[in-house]
Amino acid sequence: MSACIFCKIAEGEVQSQTVYEDDRVMAFKDLNPAAPTHLLFIPRKHIARVGEAAEADAELLGHLQVVVGKVAKDAGLKDFRVVTNNGRGAGQSVDHLHYHLLAGRRMNWPPG
Ligand code: 5GP
Ligand code: ZN
Secondary structure (H helix, E strand, O other): OOOOHHHHHHOOOOOOOEEEEOOOEEEEEOOOOOOOEEEEEEEOOOOOOHHHOOHHHHHHHHHHHHHHHHHHHHOOOOOOEEEOOOOHHHOOOOOOOOEEEEEOOOOOOOOO
């Protein structure tokens, strides 16, 4: 049994408001949304952060990114931001690779 909260979500052990899932990836609503639309996209496989992805993960992470685009399109989103935090100093609080999809408000650049 994994101690990782996102592994638990991927295994169905912890509930989430899932908006997309297949055999390799999942998307669900963020518990503490930072924008009107705030989704998290994860690989089911535990990879701690993007900086720890291996060449063998390339197809999986390519698929994950395509799913981000499809889910955004299906939700009718035109302007949105996709971001991943790598390391505590960059704001990462859950050590399971995830892309945030944020939309529904003005996005500033550069991000804080
Ligand atoms: P990070 O800070 O690592 O970039 O992003 C982690 C995100 O996961 C945060 O936005 C936080 O609100 C969200 N989060 C943490 N625990 C849970 C949970 O159990 N369920 C859901 N749906 N989101 C979570
Ligand atoms: Zn995990």
